[in-house]
Amino acid sequence: MARHIPTRLLSFVAxxxxxxxxxxxxxxxxxxMMSDDHAAHAIGAYGGRLAALNPTPHIDRLANDGxxxxxxxxxxxxxxxxxxxxxxxxxxxxNGVTTLNGRIEPKRQFLAHLMREAGYQTAMIGKWHLxxxxxxxxYSVLPGQGSYFNPILREKGAGNWPNNTKRxxxxxxxxxxxxxxxxxxxxxxxxxxxxxxxLMHHFKAPHDNFENAERYDWLYQDQAIPEPESLWRTPNHGxxxxxxxxxxxxxxxxxxxxxxxxxxxxxxxDATYKRTAYQRYLKKYLRTxxxxxxxxxxxxxxxxxxxxxxNTIIIYTxxxxxxxxxxxxxDKRWMYEESHRVPLIVRYPGVVRAGSRSPLLVNNSDxxxxxxxxxxxxxxxxxxxxxxxxxxxxxxxxxxxxTATYYRYWMHMAHHDNPAHYGIRTRDYKLIFFxxxxxxxxxxxxxxxxxxxxxxxxxxxxxxxxNVYHQPSYRLVTAELKRQLLELKDELGDRDEKYPALMKVxxxxxx
Numbered sequence: 001m002a003r004h005i006p007t008r009l010l011s012f013v014a015x016x017x018x019x020x021x022x023x024x025x026x027x028x029x030x031x032x033m034m035s036d037d038h039a040a041h042a043i044g045a046y047g048g049r050l051a052a053l054n055p056t057p058h059i060d061r062l063a064n065d066g067x068x069x070x071x072x073x074x075x076x077x078x079x080x081x082x083x084x085x086x087x088x089x090x091x092x093x094x095n096g097v098t099t100l101n102g103r104i105e106p107k108r109q110f111l112a113h114l115m116r117e118a119g120y121q122t123a124m125i126g127k128w129h130l131x132x133x134x135x136x137x138x139y140s141v142l143p144g145q146g147s148y149f150n151p152i153l154r155e156k157g158a159g160n161w162p163n164n165t166k167r168x169x170x171x172x173x174x175x176x177x178x179x180x181x182x183x184x185x186x187x188x189x190x191x192x193x194x195x196x197x198x199l200m201h202h203f204k205a206p207h208d209n210f211e212n213a214e215r216y217d218w219l220y221q222d223q224a225i226p227e228p229e230s231l232w233r234t235p236n237h238g239x240x241x242x243x244x245x246x247x248x249x250x251x252x253x254x255x256x257x258x259x260x261x262x263x264x265x266x267x268x269x270d271a272t273y274k275r276t277a278y279q280r281y282l283k284k285y286l287r288t289x290x291x292x293x294x295x296x297x298x299x300x301x302x303x304x305x306x307x308x309x310x311n312t313i314i315i316y317t318x319x320x321x322x323x324x325x326x327x328x329x330x331d332k333r334w335m336y337e338e339s340h341r342v343p344l345i346v347r348y349p350g351v352v353r354a355g356s357r358s359p360l361l362v363n364n365s366d367x368x369x370x371x372x373x374x375x376x377x378x379x380x381x382x383x384x385x386x387x388x389x390x391x392x393x394x395x396x397x398x399x400x401x402x403t404a405t406y407y408r409y410w411m412h413m414a415h416h417d418n419p420a421h422y423g424i425r426t427r428d429y430k431l432i433f434f435x436x437x438x439x440x441x442x443x444x445x446x447x448x449x450x451x452x453x454x455x456x457x458x459x460x461x462x463x464x465x466x467n468v469y470h471q472p473s474y475r476l477v478t479a480e481l482k483r484q485l486l487e488l489k490d491e492l493g494d495r496d497e498k499y500p501a502l503m504k505v506x507x508x509x510x511x
Contacts, residue, residue: 027119027196028348029312030374031299034086034200035292036079036127036207037332038318040072040343042289049226050324055286058297059316059345066314066347067356067393073363073405073425074320077332077339079207080129081410082319082364087111087130089368089384091406093494098410101442103131110384111368112136118375121195123187126180126202133161136200140166140183142176146204148211151176153183175213176204177288181295185302198375201299205288206322208331209261212287219290225282229463231274231325236466238327241434241452247416248328249281250274256416258330278325285324313374314347317367326463333418335407335432336464340425348374352393360392361427363405385492403427406488412438413445420444422494424485430456430464431481435505451509455481482510 041048043056045063074082076092084090084097087109092098095108112135115122124134128141140155143165150167158164168179184201191197205212212219230237231249238245248257251270259266259273262280266273296316303309321339323329332339342364346352365386373380373388380388391398404426412420420439423432432454438444455469455478468474489495496502 027376028374029196029308030115030120030198030315030371031303031312032198032200032315032371033203033296033299034316035203035205035289035318037320037322038206038289038292038343039322039324039338040318040341041338042206042286042322042324043343045345046343049228050282050286053220053223053225053286055289056293058293058300059343062296062300062314062316062347063345063355065349065354066345067352067358069344069346069362069389070357070359071361071427072317072342072344073340073361073407074342075363075365075405075407076409077320077334077407078409078411079319083129085364086319086367089365089380089386091365091385091492091494092408092410093492094385097130099414099441099443100411105132106135109135110381111371114368114372114377114381115198115375118372118377119195120198120375121192122198122200123184123191124200124202125184125187126200127204128202138187140168140187142180142204145207146176148176148204148209149173151179151204153179173214175211175291177291177295178213180204181298184299188302188306198371203292203295205292206285210281210284210288212284213291216287216290219287220283225279225286227275227278228324228326230327230465231278234327234465237464239434239452239454239467239469241419241421241436241450242454243450245417245419245449246327246329246334247331249278249325249330250328252328253417261330274328281330282324285322310349315371316343316345317364318342319364331416331418333409333411333416335409335421335423335425335430337430337458337462340407346389346393348393353395356395358392359427360397361402361405361425362389362392404484404488406485406492406494408494410439410441411444412436412441413447413449414443419449422485422489424481424488426481426484428457428459429477429481430454430458431469431478431485433485433509435502435509437499437501437505439499439502451505453478453509 040046044051045060080100081092081097084095088095122136124136124139140153152165152167154164155166247253258281259277264277320332321341326338369380369386369388373390404424408422419434419436421434434452436449436451453469454467456464
């Protein structure tokens, strides 16, 4: 027999619950999508040399409907540190994840906790790469790098971490990008509709070895992919510190080059070898990119079918950029533009003006502050080092916005032969100091390399063909940039005085 509930009690409960439901309903959903190693110049909306190939029609539509950040950068161009910055809002030297060996335990996954506190149902699906269990209401994540085909994922509720593995593909050849999207679509369908959602949807693609779904095997088959001028000509790029460094497209790096990855006949002459490797590389890369883009289209279509599209903020970015043959380089890690720059596109109906672009300098430490403010938090916690992009999204230029962004790569000479370096990027210039030491970076190689400086005048040399550091006409520019670099390092708490070996290098090579 049903119990009688007093009318006054019902009224009291309604007075509490109704505002909570209204508040949840009034908050926008947030779909945060991130790929792995997707260079901005491999997105049509960024207008690079590959735009004519129409590589990303669905991402381009998001840019047409929202804001494209023209000068977005990462603070450490490698997977695990970049993701640690995303989840903490902190630079590598603060969150402690300087190399691929780092990890972020659940209590320091600040973004997940703050979004839940803001009333969001949270989910993390796809590539995680931070080793510890995700602190989300739901997760289904790839172990480590994960597999491109028939991936196994660790799912919340399937057992105790890290033994909670499930395979979401059977005999048929199912691609990671499709599987991760299937999981996100399932979660969106089954989620609690009384709460707004915060979904972090992370693709493995287009990380090497660039394995595309079979349906893309013939994409670009009969097309010649445009080559960067610097694939063949680098008149004064680099320095004594980088001479011969970095893995290559052609035979320059005999230990590891893209010809090896793409199974190019080693008996070919150098030019034919390089050109063949480049074409195979770019076609495989762009095929995996198309798989990402088509699955973004699936997610967008599902939001439209559910009537949630206009009430959902959609963000697209990558953990870092990628070298696609520029200066005969592959991979990332460098502070050079193609590796340093990341795509960042935000669609926010009713707030962001469609087709707008921002030239302001932003970096991935700004993402966590932005997301929590989009979720309703009025202020950014002091422990986060980035700044919210919400005013920029509203069409405002914040007072005292950064005029320079700081970068540091710690994993000295590991995997792709890149020396440790740090530097500063302003609107017009980039100054890089290759200090060439492993310091306390797990996974770095122990042997020091030759220190040196590089300076690029981005006003006249956007593709960084000419290192002008030693030109007398740039002496005053160099001095001012060094002053700004030390000031920014001090402001962020990345002080060289912690490392006696680095201070010795600075004393000898700073000037």
